[in-house]
Amino acid sequence: MSIAENVAAIRAQIIDAAMKAGRDPKSILLCAATKTNDAEAVREAIRAGVDCCGENRVQELTEKLSQNAYAGVPVHFIGHLQTNKVRQVVGKVDLIQSVDRIKLLQAIQQEAARQNVIQDVLLEINIGNEDSKSGFSTKEIWQILEVLSDFPNIRVKGLMAIPPICQNSVDSRKFFQEMCNLSVDIMAKKSDNVFMEILSMGMSGDFAEAICCGSTMIRVGTAIFGPRNYSRPHP
Numbered sequence: 743m744s745i746a747e748n749v750a751a752i753r754a755q756i757i758d759a760a761m762k763a764g765r766d767p768k769s770i771l772l773c774a775a776t777k778t779n780d781a782e783a784v785r786e787a788i789r790a791g792v793d794c795c796g797e798n799r800v801q802e803l804t805e806k807l808s809q810n811a812y813a814g815v816p817v818h819f820i821g822h823l824q825t826n827k828v829r830q831v832v833g834k835v836d837l838i839q840s841v842d843r844i845k846l847l848q849a850i851q852q853e854a855a856r857q858n859v860i861q862d863v864l865l866e867i868n869i870g871n872e873d874s875k876s877g878f879s880t881k882e883i884w885q886i887l888e889v890l891s892d893f894p895n896i897r898v899k900g901l902m903a904i905p906p907i908c909q910n911s912v913d914s915r916k917f918f919q920e921m922c923n924l925s926v927d928i929m930a931k932k933s934d935n936v937f938m939e940i941l942s943m944g945m946s947g948d949f950a951e952a953i954c955c956g957s958t959m960i961r962v963g964t965a966i967f968g969p970r971n972y973s974r975p976h977p
């Protein structure tokens with residue numbers, strides 16, 4: 743299937759999942775996870791109507807930005823971000839989805855202040871408390887909210903999570919539901935500088951479950967572009 747056909751099929755599944763959950767399908771954004779895919783594939787996905795692109799690696803982001811690959815849609819950073827690389831990301835992307843530690847908040851603040859910009863971010867939650875994954879724990883996040891007023895050049899737009907891989911939809915829904923509840927609880931607290939507008943969760947294998955539990959942004963790679971080829975030199 744072509745990228746356009748894949749995107750159309752995903753759109754149909756988004757509508758189906760949203761209807762089942764009694765939600766407006768337009769309230770769910772489709773973010774193309776573009777890692778390992780070249781500028782031409784990215785452009786094809788944009789022509790097919792994805793709402794935004796998410797890049798994982800700074801090098802790939804820089805390369806594809808220089809090729810004008812994301813023209814027409816917002817670009818997000820969704821991968822692990824090293825503090826020594828924030829300069830190549832802050833002010834270059836519309837949203838950094840993967841803010842996972844206080845040191846990174848500090849580095850983003852410093853760079854955003856230097857450029858005199860406001861950087862939109864999501865806070866990543868390690869919802870399954872997995873050692874292999876980064877993100878704030880559901881306990882830690884409350885302390886982070888307390889100090890966000892120290893970061894005037896950062897605007898928190900919501901939460902992102904990559905839950906554990908589950909064998910069945912009942913288990914994965916438990917994590918997605920927990921994320922949704924957390925987002926509602928944080929919104930109710932009305933902290934300065936915090937807007938819970940985006941709940942970024944759901945990937946190729948589980949986005950229907952995520953939509954059912956309140957996701958407003960799904961990040962989809964494989965289902966759009968096909969299996970990733972990591973051996974190919976990155977564009």
Ligand SMILES: *Cc1c(COP(=O)(O)O)cnc(C)c1O
Pocket residue numbers: 775777798820821904945946947961962963964965
């Ligand atoms: C690669 C990636 C995705 C998409 O994963 P697929 O299973 O290929 O849809 C989503 N989010 C993040 C953070 C990723 O790195």
